[in-house]
Amino acid sequence: MVILIDSRYAAIGGVTRDHERNWIVxxxxxxxxxxxxxxxxxxxxxxxxxxxxxxYRKISILSDNLEAVQALFELVLKESRITVLRRTQRIMRVEG
Incomplete structure (x- = not known):
């Protein structure tokens, strides 16, 4: 994933690959x-x-941001002000 942040705006981009590292999207x-x-x-x-x-139902997430990974996999869903964090945790919990 690539993240670009300047003083005003941010943009993200990523690539998904299959288990053989072939590009999906x-x-x-x-x-x-x-x-x-x-x-x-x-x-x-x-x-x-x-x-x-x-x-797809089995997904592996690779990230070099330890803080984000730890927050996503916390066992107790904290009331975070960051809505996208709560939504991602909820999807991960529901989908297993």
Missing amino acids: GYSRFLRACSLFEAEVWGIFDGILILLNMG
Whole structure:
């Protein structure tokens, strides 16, 4: 995933691959001002939704942002102010 953040705007982009590392689909999203953490979670959220909508049910998430990964896999769903974090956690919980 690529995250670009300047003083006003952020954009994310990612690539999804199958278990043999073949390209499935690329995606991008323009975000308003947000933190690096939020941008990372948006990228993960978009990747999950795209793959679920394409019929994939087993998804591995690779990220170099330890804070985002830890937040997504917390056992107790905290009341976060970051809506996309709560939505991503909920999808992960429902889909297993």
